[in-house]
Amino acid sequence: MSMTESSENYLETILILSKQLPVVRSVDIANELGFKKSSVSIAMKNLREKKHITVTDAGFIYLTESGKEIAEMIYERHEFLSKWLMNMGVDEQTATEDACKMEHVISKESFEAIKKHIKL
Secondary structure (H helix, E strand, O other), rough: OOHOOOOOOOOHHHHHHHHHOOOOOOHHHHHHHHOOOOHHHHHHHHHOOOOOOEOOOOOOEEEEEHHHHHHHHEEEEEEEHHHHHHHOOOOHHHHHHHHHHHHHOOOHHHHHHHHHHHOO
């Protein structure tokens, strides 16, 4: 399951927004990420082609099972790594930014080992 960091970020953003909003649209994603709507539209087309999202005729975006699985994995890593770094004394903004980079490159094996070793 080879995903780009960008695709993972989009899926994670859809997951987060779906917890906050009744429906998620491209404009919501563009506003959240500070991207142009045209960039988001291209990304949504790619995610739809890979069957990670569905888009209704009204433009509502929903995660498919595979999309939700990836989004939840990235979100869990983000939350865990942010907390871990803050617990070690890293300020919140830096911890969040670093976690955002780390969540995409760490292997499943390494992440599970860190989780097992550290109790948050």
